[in-house]
Amino acid sequence: MSFDRLILKIKEKNNPTVAGLDPKLDYIPGYIKEEAYRQYGKTLEGAAEALLQFNKGLIDALCDIVPAVKPQAAYYEMYGWQGVRTLTETIAYAKEKGMFVITDGKRNDIGATMQAYSAAHIGQTDIENVKAEAFGADALTVNGYLGTDGIKPLLEICKAEDKGIFVLVKTSNPSSGELQDRKLDDGLTVYHTMGNMCENWGRDTEGKTGYSAVGAVVGATYPEQLGELRKALPHTFFLVPGYGAQGGGAKDVAPAFDKNGTGAIINSSRGIMCAWKKENCDPKEYAHAARREAIRMRDEIISCID
């Protein structure tokens, strides 16, 4: 119904961060890949198996200190349906370990089709009155370019199943301003307008924390806009990418939080997945290195909120 469930997990772990699971083969230690290729060859299936084992190791090492994971659909689709099976298994494994799962799919379409995406990613699929969970994430990122029709079917599922969505508002990439920073004829930027739409869509889904089921994606690489939007959108919980490898630092993400130190979750993907490379440690220690980086990130961000 809202992001209360995520916010509770953040409070329990005193850690407003999410580990992005965007596993490129380059990020995976050789011993994991070799074992997967030995079983399935250098194939989509072999790669998908390596991704799964890598993810499981990360989840095991992070689940007691990090409240959430965010698998990025593209890095699974890249390995075909076999990769998508790994996405399914990764989501199930993370949930089993008590983590909140945000599928980063940036889905968008007309109403009838969004109903299918909603069922797929955060709801359930009906097969002749038998219910099945296709992916079963707790939240999904979406793109609001199509307006309300494309959001409504998600809201129904958010309400019925206590799930959430994050709508792209101001993205972290260098060219995000080409459209998003343009001003509309009323003087508001496109991103601010999209932010206002999030507040509207989220109405009546606010939880005890005051945040609704409709969150926003706002990049750490644009701290000024992050602060502007935090003030303008009091019921909209933020998912903040762009910390770490993309250039955002802890001071850049501080404006994402409200006066109670809540209201946002900060994502790091490469920083955590590739910590073993940066540390130059034994590749078999990759999960420990990820944990050390997750702790470092947590402490750094917590210190900036206070």
Place this chain on the structure above:
Amino acid sequence: MSFDRLILKIKEKNNPTVAGLDPKLDYIPGYIKEEAYRQYGKTLEGAAEALLQFNKGLIDALCDIVPAVKPQAAYYEMYGWQGVRTLTETIAYAKEKGMFVITDGKRNDIGATMQAYSAAHIGQTDIENVKAEAFGADALTVNGYLGTDGIKPLLEICKAEDKGIFVLVKTSNPSSGELQDRKLDDGLTVYHTMGNMCENWGRDTEGKTGYSAVGAVVGATYPEQLGELRKALPHTFFLVPGYGAQGGGAKDVAPAFDKNGTGAIINSSRGIMCAWKKENCDPKEYAHAARREAIRMRDEIISCID
């Protein structure tokens, strides 16, 4: 490199239409579903098998008269990775039968991630220098909200592998105007601005027909905007949804075509897939009914272009 390959197929068949493959279980004749459930139960796998058999029947019945198919990713993801496997097999089957395949995924993300989506859907995936095709479509629909960074990786693959993309410009749904019709401070609408971005992105990928590798999605439900954009975007090939079930008629799509009667392909999904229901014919004749509807649609649209 451009949409020449698609345009050639359209000319060969004298048919500027594409069959949308958005197979809901409701659309599938009982005898196909019963056989699938008998083998795999009322499960994601059973549903995915029914979808595949339904699609194959449609492709067999349409491939000599319809140049292209457009599977909508949502209706496959709904059935989990098993459904996504059916998407893969559907794409392969349609290509085997000589059809041009447009995966309707409306993907979008930052540059690094779009590289993964590009490889997944229209390119190839590299597994330790072994190349594998994950989905292998000829074209992909994408959402340009993130600007140039999110389009560039696709362009590289379009150029290298003679593929194409369709960017959402003015979508067919009722609420598409909420953002897309808003005017920017220079007086141009958001959709027109996105259309201009398509012309820029397509530059240097124009083929012999004058159309680039960057097409646009423009809905049949907004014929006025369709005509406006056709004039404004001379190198941008249009994918036009919204014909038939969504309310667009042949006269509504006429403005999508240029003075040579080219420049667009019109999609029908439900109209073709559910023709057997509308005709109230023997469900075993579903593919024949689809073919009859595809011919009717072709003739109707051709008559409006002339």
